[in-house]
Each structure stands twice: as structure tokens, then as C-alpha cells.
Amino acid sequence: MRSRTALALVSLVLTATVACEEILAEVTAPPEEERAARRPRRPRNRRQNTAPQLPQPQYQQPQGQQPAFAPSTVGPIVNRLRVTFVDVGQGDAALLETADGHSALIDAGPPEGDEHLRALLAQKGIRTLDWMLLTHPHLDHIGGARNVLGAVRVQRVIDPAYPHPIATYDRLLAAIQQQAIPFVPARQGQTLALGAGVSVEVLQPRLPFIDRSRSEANANSIVTRVIAGAVRVLFTGDAETETEERLLAENRAQLAADVLKVAHHGSRYASTQPFLSAVSARAAVISCGAGNDYGHPHAETLAALARNNVQVYRTDQQGDVELSTDGARYQFRATPWRVPSAAMR
Ligand SMILES: [Zn+2]
Numbered sequence: 001m002r003s004r005t006a007l008a009l010v011s012l013v014l015t016a017t018v019a020c021e022e023i024l025a026e027v028t029a030p031p032e033e034e035r036a037a038r039r040p041r042r043p044r045n046r047r048q049n050t051a052p053q054l055p056q057p058q059y060q061q062p063q064g065q066q067p068a069f070a071p072s073t074v075g076p077i078v079n080r081l082r083v084t085f086v087d088v089g090q091g092d093a094a095l096l097e098t099a100d101g102h103s104a105l106i107d108a109g110p111p112e113g114d115e116h117l118r119a120l121l122a123q124k125g126i127r128t129l130d131w132m133l134l135t136h137p138h139l140d141h142i143g144g145a146r147n148v149l150g151a152v153r154v155q156r157v158i159d160p161a162y163p164h165p166i167a168t169y170d171r172l173l174a175a176i177q178q179q180a181i182p183f184v185p186a187r188q189g190q191t192l193a194l195g196a197g198v199s200v201e202v203l204q205p206r207l208p209f210i211d212r213s214r215s216e217a218n219a220n221s222i223v224t225r226v227i228a229g230a231v232r233v234l235f236t237g238d239a240e241t242e243t244e245e246r247l248l249a250e251n252r253a254q255l256a257a258d259v260l261k262v263a264h265h266g267s268r269y270a271s272t273q274p275f276l277s278a279v280s281a282r283a284a285v286i287s288c289g290a291g292n293d294y295g296h297p298h299a300e301t302l303a304a305l306a307r308n309n310v311q312v313y314r315t316d317q318q319g320d321v322e323l324s325t326d327g328a329r330y331q332f333r334a335t336p337w338r339v340p341s342a343a344m345r
Pocket residue numbers: 091092138140141238264265
């Protein structure tokens with residue numbers, strides 16, 4: 001089975017280079033000096049368990065299940081980039097749309113989120129995706145991918161090319177091959193194009209893959225930083241602690257971001273303090289299903305984000321979470337929760 005997957009992957013590899021309505025909060029991306037000043041300083045006494053003192057964000061922290069969000073005060077943002085963290089239940093899918101009509105997908109959610117994902121693409125009138133990037137071959141990230149290929153034209157599929165013998169992945173690779181869609185392994189150092197004024201840096205994985213981890217498929221997730229003007233969004237897939245260690249060692253300068261897609265649905269096996277400090281995000285999105293069986297997001301991760309004064313948005317509580325930016329300011333909106341979690345069906 002493994003060799004069949006590996007063979008399918010090899011046959012797909014064409015080239016390793018890619019030329020390739022409620023306002024929740026609105027924030028202006030701060031200049032670099034301010035970002036540096038905002039980065040938490042390590043307490044002098046490490047045993048002293050106090051949160052670093054940071055300037056307060058411009059919006060209110062959510063209270064309880066239904067957060068109260070400050071409305072926009074600076075008018076509508078002319079979008080350079082819109083990112084919709086789609087409520088696909090327990091999994092990840094984020095739709096990227098640019099002002100000049102380009103779009104791409106980072107992950108395609110689990111099978112139970114597929115209907116909503118395709119409905120969203122149809123509702124937005126998206127018939128072509130510049131690329132579909134699958135961070136790693138687990139069901140909660142690739143489960144909807146084959147149906148997306150059936151619903152819209154995908155110009156390129158990007159994935160880690162990490163052999164993972166599950167039937168869903170084999171069938172997906174077969175569909176990619178059948179449709180003759182260029183398949184590109186994501187590797188550190190690549191840049192993916194997505195319309196004017198938006199670029200996507202591939203930070204990880206690289207070869208050799210991480211081979212000692214709790215989950216090697218997770219650990220070799222594609223990590224990307226999407227850049228739209230001064231606004232940066234870091235996508236981490238289901239990164240593990242080992243991924244974060246590699247990122248800190250090899251990509252430290254590229255980790256700084258305004259918005260963090262929290263790794264692995266808020267699992268305790270990622271989002272370490274050194275990583276959160278290097279990213280220094282003001283806002284974060286957790287993509288997970290309500291009442292999921294994994295206990296995501298874990299309390300430790302939520303506590304770590306709170307200690308770092310990161311405003312958290314959650315698809316299990318707020319439905320589709322939409323981030324839009326003109327390249328200087330960004331704002332969040334949410335639409336009602338739609339996809340029932342597997343546990344509730
Ligand atoms: Zn996952």
C-alpha cells in the first residue's frame with residue numbers, strides 16, 4: 001500500500017518549483033518597530049509565572065461563548081486579500097481570494113465539511129482555483145479535496161508528497177492524475193504566486209522529512225506565510241513541536257505574523273512558547289469542530305494564547321471566520337455556525 005502511494009506520488013511530481021456580516025474586529029498592522037516592542041520579553045525570573053505585559057489590542061477580548069466584538073470604526077476595507085477559515089467541522093479549510101480575482105484553497109476539510117465548502121465556493125462564484133494546497137494527507141484536511149476537484153477547476157495541487165497509505169489519499173492522487181492536474185511537492189524556499197500584491201512563502205517541509213515525532217504526517221505539514229502588503233498570516237497545518245523547533249532553527253525571520261492559524265486545531269502538541277513568541281501574532285484562528293472527540297482546542301493552548309495577548313477566533317463557535325485586509329489594516333467577520341460536528345450528528 002505504501003509503495004502504491006509512493007509510486008502515485010512519484011508519477012505526479014512534475015516540477016519542484018512553482019511559478020507560481022458581522023464585523024468582529026479591525027486592526028492596523030503595526031510598523032516593524034512596534035512589532036519588535038510588542039514581542040514578549042522573557043521574565044527575569046523564569047519561575048515567575050506572570051504574563052508578559054503587552055499593549056492592549058484595539059478590540060475587546062471575547063467573554064465566554066459569545067464574544068462581544070468591537071465594531072469597525074474606520075470604514076470598509078478595500079480588500080487586497082480575503083481569507084475565509086471555513087467551518088468544516090473538525091478539520092481545516094481556508095479559502096484565499098484576492099482583489100484581482102485569484103483564489104486558492106489551503107486544505108479541504110473532512111468529508112463532513114465538504115458540502116458546506118463546495119456551497120461556499122459556488123456562492124462566491126469561484127470556478128477556478130489557482131491552487132489547492134493540502135498541508136498533509138490526513139482525512140480532516142484532504143477529505144473534501146476530491147469533491148472540490150469535481151466542482152471547480154484546480155490549476156495546481158500542492159502537497160508535501162509525504163507517503164501516507166490511506167485509501168482517501170490514494171483515490172485523491174488517482175483523481176489528480178486522471179485530470180492531469182500539475183502536482184507540486186511543497187518545499188522550503190518556494191514562493192507561490194496568488195494575484196497582485198499577495199505572495200505565499202513555503203517555510204516547511206524540506207527533505208529529509210522529520211522522522212521522529214508523535215505524528216510524522218503532522219510534523220511534515222506544509223507551513224506557509226501569506227503576505228499581503230504589511231499583513232502576514234501564518235498557516236501551520238497540524239505542525240507538531242518538532243516542526244516548530246525546525247521552523248525556529250531554519251525560518252525564524254519568516255515566522256513573524258499578524259494572524260496565526262493555530263497548529264493542529266489547538267492541540268497541546270504544538271504552539272510552544274518559543275514559537276508563539278517568534279510569531280508574535282495579535283490574532284489567531286482555531287479551526288475545529290464543536291464537541292470534537294479530541295478535546296480541541298486544548299485548555300493549555302488557549303491559556304498560552306491568552307498569556308500572549310492573542311485574540312482568538314474559533315470556527316466551532318463563530319462559523320466561517322473571514323479575515324480581510326487592504327495590506328495595511330485587517331478585520332475579522334463571522335457568519336453563523338453551519339456545519340454540525342461529527343459528534344453531534
Ligand atoms: Zn488536522
